[in-house]
Amino acid sequence: MSPDWLCRALSRAGVFAPAEAEAAIRAGRVSIGARVVRESLAPLPPGVVVRVDGREVDLARRTRVLAFHKPEGVVTSTVDREGRGTVFDRLAAVLPLALHGYGWHAVGRLDRNTTGLLLFTNDEQLVAHVTSPKTHLPKRYVAQVLGKVDEDKLARLRQGITLHDGPTRPAHAALRGPDIVELTLTEGRNHQVKRMLGEVGLPVTKLHREAVGGIVLDVPVGQARLLTDGEVREGLCFAPPQP
Ligand code: URA
Numbered sequence: 056m057s058p059d060w061l062c063r064a065l066s067r068a069g070v071f072a073p074a075e076a077e078a079a080i081r082a083g084r085v086s087i088g089a090r091v092v093r094e095s096l097a098p099l100p101p102g103v104v105v106r107v108d109g110r111e112v113d114l115a116r117r118t119r120v121l122a123f124h125k126p127e128g129v130v131t132s133t134v135d136r137e138g139r140g141t142v143f144d145r146l147a148a149v150l151p152l153a154l155h156g157y158g159w160h161a162v163g164r165l166d167r168n169t170t171g172l173l174l175f176t177n178d179e180q181l182v183a184h185v186t187s188p189k190t191h192l193p194k195r196y197v198a199q200v201l202g203k204v205d206e207d208k209l210a211r212l213r214q215g216i217t218l219h220d221g222p223t224r225p226a227h228a229a230l231r232g233p234d235i236v237e238l239t240l241t242e243g244r245n246h247q248v249k250r251m252l253g254e255v256g257l258p259v260t261k262l263h264r265e266a267v268g269g270i271v272l273d274v275p276v277g278q279a280r281l282l283t284d285g286e287v288r289e290g291l292c293f294a295p296p297q298p
Pocket residue numbers: 164165166167169245246247248249250262
């Protein structure tokens with residue numbers, strides 16, 4: 056495994072959020088072994104003792120994952136040029152104090168007008184695992200569409216559709232109501248659900264993500280909860296790497 060950097064290790068371990076970690080390091084509050092270090096990118100040799108304000112901190116890698124219910128209108132990005140807010144603003148507003156120190160990464164993205172399950176984690180390797188096209192973790196969406204849904208269209212979705220960036224993998228597609236389609240994908244390209252449904256003549260008017268792997272959305276809109284280690288292991292098929 057590549058060596059860790061001081062700033063990244065502090066925020067991954069939940070000691071400081073990334074900006075706070077940088078400020079604390081610049082201010083000379085952090086030491087590696089016996090030496091005060093003022094560079095955020097200082098490498099951390101394995102097994103070294105890190106202190107903040109003279110107190111030893113535990114930098115053991117611990118994968119944390121949050122299930123967040125994304126509301127409509129906010130972007131999955133750290134800044135919103137339209138000023139309507141980001142998922143990070145909304146998450147910070149509901150996060151318990153004990154979880155504020157982590158550097159949170161969104162696991163993939165949902166469009167501004169898409170609602171539903173968005174995962175956050177402190178572990179870049181979990182992001183890579185869940186979003187990798189090779190992992191094939193199912194993501195279940197429910198779409199409200201315009202147009203008539205028929206068996207032919209569902210069969211095309213199930214077989215896979217050729218989009219401008221290549222053929223899609225076969226999907227699970229089912230009718231949930233006269234204009235409601237359930238679509239489960241095992242890949243995650245940009246705007247993929249809207250593009251697939253658009254391609255079969257069913258433009259999407261509303262989109263919601265219900266589940267990622269075995270994690271089913273179970274918190275009210277705008278709220279988040281921490282997943283258990285078992286949910287991460289079994290629901291996301293992810294075993295954190297050993298230090
Ligand atoms: N597919 C889309 O088209 N939009 C999303 O937000 C997620 C998947």
